[in-house]
Amino acid sequence: MKEYCLKSAIIFMAVFGLLLTTNALAVDKVVLGHPACLSGKFAKAGSQASWGIKACVKWINEVNGGVKIGGKKVPLVYKPYDCESKKEMVTSLIGRLATIEKVHGIIAAYSSGLTLTGAPVAEKYGIPYLSQGGASNRIFQQGFQYAVQVLSPATLYQAGAVDMLRKADPSAKRMALAFEDSEFARMVLRGAEKHAKELGFKIVFNRTYPKHVNDLTPLLSDLKAAKPEIILGGGHFPDGQLFARQMSDLDINVKALSMIVAVTLPAFREALGAKTEGIVGPAQWEFGVKYSPAAAKKVGVPWFGPTNEEFVKLAKEFSGGKTPDYHAAEAGAAPLVFVKAVELANSVEPDKIRAAFNKMDLMTFFGEFKINPDTGLQTRHSMVVVQWQGGKKVIVWPEEAATGKLYYPMPTFAEKAKGKVAVPR
Amino acid sequence: MIGIQLAGNLTQGLILGGVYGMATMGLSLIFGVLGVVNVGHGAFIMIGAFTTLLLFTQLGLSPIIAIPVALVIGMALGFFFYYTVIIRLTEAPELASLLATFAIGTLLEESVKFTIGTEFRGYNWDVGKISLHITTLPMSKIYAFVGSILIALLLYLWFSKTRAGTAVRAVMQDRKGAGVCGVNVNWIYALSFAIGIGLTVTSGVLLTMFIPVGINPYMGGAYTLKAFVIAVLGGLASPYGAFFGGLIFGLIENGTYTLFALVPSLEPFAMTRFLSFLILLLILLIKPTGLLRAK
Numbered sequence: 264m265k266e267y268c269l270k271s272a273i274i275f276m277a278v279f280g281l282l283l284t285t286n287a288l289a290v291d292k293v294v295l296g297h298p299a300c301l302s303g304k305f306a307k308a309g310s311q312a313s314w315g316i317k318a319c320v321k322w323i324n325e326v327n328g329g330v331k332i333g334g335k336k337v338p339l340v341y342k343p344y345d346c347e348s349k350k351e352m353v354t355s356l357i358g359r360l361a362t363i364e365k366v367h368g369i370i371a372a373y374s375s376g377l378t379l380t381g382a383p384v385a386e387k388y389g390i391p392y393l394s395q396g397g398a399s400n401r402i403f404q405q406g407f408q409y410a411v412q413v414l415s416p417a418t419l420y421q422a423g424a425v426d427m428l429r430k431a432d433p434s435a436k437r438m439a440l441a442f443e444d445s446e447f448a449r450m451v452l453r454g455a456e457k458h459a460k461e462l463g464f465k466i467v468f469n470r471t472y473p474k475h476v477n478d479l480t481p482l483l484s485d486l487k488a489a490k491p492e493i494i495l496g497g498g499h500f501p502d503g504q505l506f507a508r509q510m511s512d513l514d515i516n517v518k519a520l521s522m523i524v525a526v527t528l529p530a531f532r533e534a535l536g537a538k539t540e541g542i543v544g545p546a547q548w549e550f551g552v553k554y555s556p557a558a559a560k561k562v563g564v565p566w567f568g569p570t571n572e573e574f575v576k577l578a579k580e581f582s583g584g585k586t587p588d589y590h591a592a593e594a595g596a597a598p599l600v601f602v603k604a605v606e607l608a609n610s611v612e613p614d615k616i617r618a619a620f621n622k623m624d625l626m627t628f629f630g631e632f633k634i635n636p637d638t639g640l641q642t643r644h645s646m647v648v649v650q651w652q653g654g655k656k657v658i659v660w661p662e663e664a665a666t667g668k669l670y671y672p673m674p675t676f677a678e679k680a681k682g683k684v685a686v687p688r
Numbered sequence: 689m690i691g692i693q694l695a696g697n698l699t700q701g702l703i704l705g706g707v708y709g710m711a712t713m714g715l716s717l718i719f720g721v722l723g724v725v726n727v728g729h730g731a732f733i734m735i736g737a738f739t740t741l742l743l744f745t746q747l748g749l750s751p752i753i754a755i756p757v758a759l760v761i762g763m764a765l766g767f768f769f770y771y772t773v774i775i776r777l778t779e780a781p782e783l784a785s786l787l788a789t790f791a792i793g794t795l796l797e798e799s800v801k802f803t804i805g806t807e808f809r810g811y812n813w814d815v816g817k818i819s820l821h822i823t824t825l826p827m828s829k830i831y832a833f834v835g836s837i838l839i840a841l842l843l844y845l846w847f848s849k850t851r852a853g854t855a856v857r858a859v860m861q862d863r864k865g866a867g868v869c870g871v872n873v874n875w876i877y878a879l880s881f882a883i884g885i886g887l888t889v890t891s892g893v894l895l896t897m898f899i900p901v902g903i904n905p906y907m908g909g910a911y912t913l914k915a916f917v918i919a920v921l922g923g924l925a926s927p928y929g930a931f932f933g934g935l936i937f938g939l940i941e942n943g944t945y946t947l948f949a950l951v952p953s954l955e956p957f958a959m960t961r962f963l964s965f966l967i968l969l970l971i972l973l974i975k976p977t978g979l980l981r982a983k
Contacts (some may be wrong), residue, residue, distance in 0.1 A: 265696050302801065302806065306801075306806035307807050310806070320868045361766065442955075444955070444958070455979050469959070470949075470955065470957075473957050477899060477907075478899060480697070480704070481942050482956075484697055484823060485693060485945070485949055486699070488689065488692075488693055501902045501904070504808060504810055504901040505899065505902055508810065508899075508900065512817070512829070513823070514824045530808060530809065533809070533810075534808070534810025534901050535901070536812045544980070592863070
C-alpha cells in the first residue's frame with residue numbers, strides 16, 4: 264500500500280511538473296487586449312488602428328491557422344474596449360484587461376501621451392505592452408520591462424525629410440520649426456532640430472503651439488517674419504490641417520513644408536484641395552512601399568504576415584471600403600509581431616514573450632522589426648516621405664522605396680490657386 | 689518690424705474677436721432671460737459648422753447662404769429643446785439645468801458622430817484675399833467679421849425697437865413684474881431660448897468662415913470654454929457686453945502673442961492662455977458683473 268501511494272505521488276508530481284514547465288499545453292487561445300481610441304479626439308487614428316488590427320488578426324486566424332504554441336495552433340482573440348481617447352479610461356481599461364479578461368498582451372492606445380499613461384499599468388501587471396501609435400522616445404527611457412515599440416521612434420520622424428531636402432537643395436539654409444506642444448511632437452522637434460543643425464541648416468524660428476489650438480494666425484505671422492526657406496511642423500491631424508490652411512490664408516510661401524501626421528491622410532486633401540500640392544510629410548507606412556517576401560529575402564530576414572495588397576484588402580473588410588492609412592498599418596503590425604514572439608517563446612508567459620521579442624528580426628508588410636533589447640525601442644523600422652503631387656500621394660524618399668521624384672521648390676499658394684500642380688516633369 | 693507684427697496680429701485678433709463675440713451672444717441671452725447656463729453651447733456651434741460644411745460640399749451653396757439656414761435650424765432646435773426639456777427646469781435648481789444642457793450637448797455630438805463620423809473635415813471657399821502692409825486677410829474672414837457686426841446690430845435693433853424685444857428686456861429685469869403687466873413669460877422664455885440657440889448655431893457658420901477646417905463632432909468644447917470667459921468679461925447676462933467682450937478677448941489673445949514672443953525662452957501661446965484666464969479671475973474678483981454690464 265505504501266509503495267502504491269509513493270508511486271501515485273511520483274506520477275502525480277511528474278504530471279504536475281510537466282504541466283508547470285509546459286504551460287503551453289493548457290493554452291487554448293491567445294488573448295490580445297486593446298484600449299482602442301474609437302471615440303474622442305483620436306477617433307480617426309483609433310478607427311484606422313482598429314481596422315488594421317482586425318485585418319491582421321483575421322489573417323493570423325484564417326491564413327496562418329492561428330498561433331502555434333505547444334505543438335498546436337490556437338486562435339488569437341482580440342479584445343478591444345473604447346478608451347474614448349482619455350487617459351483615465353486607458354489606465355482603468357488596462358487594469359480590466361489584465362485582471363478580468365486575463366489577456367496575454369496589450370496593444371497600447373493611439374498617441375504617445377496615452378501609450379505613456381498606460382505603460383506603468385501594463386508594467387504593474389507584467390504584461391507585454393506593444394506601442395503601435397506611441398512614437399515618443401521618452402516612453403522607452405523610463406525603464407519599463409514589458410514595453411515594445413512597433414513603429415519608428417519620434418526623433419527619426421523628420422530625419423528622412425531633412426536628408427531629402429538637403430540633397431535637393433544644398434544651398435538652403437533658413438529653417439523654421441513649429442510643432443504642437445505634445446509628448447510626441449516635442450520628440451519629433453528635438454530630433455529634427457538636432458539633425459537639421461548637423462546638416463548645416465540654420466534654425467530661424469523654433470516654437471510650439473498648444474494642443475487643441477483653433478487659430479495659429481499669431482504664430483504664423485511671426486513665422487512669416489522670420490523668412491524661412493523650409494518649414495518643419497505639425498503634431499496631429501487637426502492642427503496640421505489648420506497649419507496648412509492658415510499658411511495659405513497668410514500667403515506664407517516657402518520652398519518646402521514638411522508636416523507630420525496630417526499630410527499623409529486623405530482627409531488632408533479633402534479639406535484643403537489644391538493647397539496641399541507639393542506639401543511633404545513623413546509616414547510610417549504608405550501603400551506601395553516595397554516591403555515583400557522578396558525584399559525580406561534580399562536583406563536576409565524572415566517574412567511574416569499578409570502582403571501589402573492582402574493587408575489593404577483585409578482592412579477594407581472592416582473599414583467599410585475605406586483605404587487604410589499608416590495608422591492602420593502600424594497597428595496591424597502589432598498582432599503580427601506579438602504572435603511571432605509567442606510562437607518563438609512557445610509560451611504565453613510574459614517574461615518569455617518579452618525575451619523572444621529581443622531575438623526577433625523580421626519583416627512584415629509594415630517594414631522591418633527589431634528592438635533595442637534593454638529599452639524596447641524600435642531600431643530597424645524606417646520612415647518614408649510622401650508628397651502631394653497632382654492630387655495623389657507619391658513616395659519620394661528614401662530613394663530605394665520611392666515611387667516618384669520630389670517636386671522642389673513647392674509652388675506658391677497663388678500658383679496653386681491658379682491650378683499649378685506639383686508634378687515633376 | 690515688431691510694430692508691424694503687432695499691428696497685424698491685432699487686426700487678426702479684432703476680426704476673430706468679433707466672431708467670438710457673436711458666438712457668445714446666444715449664451716449670454718439665454719442666461720440673462722432664463723437663468724440657464726448652457727454648457728452644451730459648443731455643440732450648437734458644431735451644428736452650425738456642419739450646416740455650412742454640408743451645404744457647401746453637398747449642394748455647392750456659399751457659406752453666406754448657410755447663415756439664414758443655420759439661424760432657422762438653430763431656432764427650430766431651440767424651440768424643440770425648450771418645450772421638451774428646458775420648460776421643466778426654469779424653476780429647478782441650477783444644477784438640473786446644467787446637467788440637462790450638458791446632456792443636450794452630448795446628445796447632439798453623439799448624433800453627429802453616428803450619422804457623419806468623427807473625421808476632422810474642412811471646406812475650400814476661396815473668395816480672394818486683401819494684402820495689407822501689416823498682414824494678409826482672406827475675404828472669407830472679412831465676411832465673417834461683417835456678418836458678426838450685422839447680426840449683433842440686428843439683435844440690438846430687435847431688442848430696442850420691437851415689442852417682443854421690449855418684453856424680453858422686461859423679463860430680464862423682473863420676470864414677475866413683466867408677468868403682472870401682461871407679458872407671456874413662458875413665450876418670452878421660449879423665444880429667447882430659440883433666438884439664443886439660433887445665434888449660437890449661426891456663429892458656427894461664421895467661425896468656419898474664419899477657420900474652415902477642424903470641423904468634427906467634438907469641436908465645440910474649445911469654443912465653450914472661450915465663450916464662458918468672454919461672457920464673464922462682457923457681463924454674463926448681457927448679449928451686447930458679450931459681443932464687446934469677444935472683441936477684447938480676440939485682441940488680448942492675438943495682440944499679446946507678439947509681446948510675449950519678445951521674452952526669450954517663453955512659449956507665447958501658453959502665456960496668452962494664462963493671461964486670458966488671469967483677466968477672467970481678476971474681473972470676477974474686482975467686477976463680477978462683467979466689464980460692460982450695467983448695474
